[in-house]
Amino acid sequence: xxxxxxxxxxxxxxxxxDPAIKSNMEVLLYPSFxxxxxxxxxxxxxxxxxxxxxxxxxxxxxxxxxxEIHPGARxxxxxxxxxxxxVIIGETTIIxxxxxxYQGVTLGGTGKEKGKRxxxxxxxxxxxxxxKILGSFTIGxxxxxxxxxVVLEEVPPNCTVVGVPGRVxx
Numbered sequence: 138x139x140x141x142x143x144x145x146x147x148x149x150x151x152x153x154x155d156p157a158i159k160s161n162m163e164v165l166l167y168p169s170f171x172x173x174x175x176x177x178x179x180x181x182x183x184x185x186x187x188x189x190x191x192x193x194x195x196x197x198x199x200x201x202x203x204x205e206i207h208p209g210a211r212x213x214x215x216x217x218x219x220x221x222x223x224v225i226i227g228e229t230t231i232i233x234x235x236x237x238x239y240q241g242v243t244l245g246g247t248g249k250e251k252g253k254r255x256x257x258x259x260x261x262x263x264x265x266x267x268x269k270i271l272g273s274f275t276i277g278x279x280x281x282x283x284x285x286x287v288v289l290e291e292v293p294p295n296c297t298v299v300g301v302p303g304r305v306x307x
Contacts, residue, residue: 168202169218179208227255241267
């Protein structure tokens with residue numbers, strides 16, 4: 138996919154999911170748009186073992202947007218970060234397609250483990266404001282994580298999780 142078609146696709150994702158956006162030009166101001174473009178460049182560099190340059194790009198994007206995405210994270214198509222300030226996505230996080238994250242979400246680890254230490258979010262997951270998903274486990278397809286929830290264990294597909302600690306309610 139060429140860069141122009143990729144940018145058009147990212148613009149379309151934001152336009153579809155945020156009714157406040159009135160034009161494509163407005164999307165260019167959107168922190169989610171800026172950070173995902175920077176992430177894609179940083180991730181390519183990271184995969185080619187250019188770790189310092191990848192981190193430099195990602196940290197510049199963090200300072201500009203308030204959204205921190207480690208360049209080692211693996212992110213599918215259609216990630217939408219709405220009101221993204223304070224969002225943190227850890228190094229070994231895997232995010233499927235069409236995932237939505239709101240402000241203050243953390244996809245983090247629980248300590249200094251080696252290897253895979255961050256969560257995997259399958260396709261069509263929605264994580265509400267302030268939720269924390271901590272550890273190396275999977276959030277199943279089409280699941281929703283409620284605002285302020287702290288999720289510390291696997292979530293099956295098609296579930297809604299709320300509370301501290303998070304529990305499946307549907």
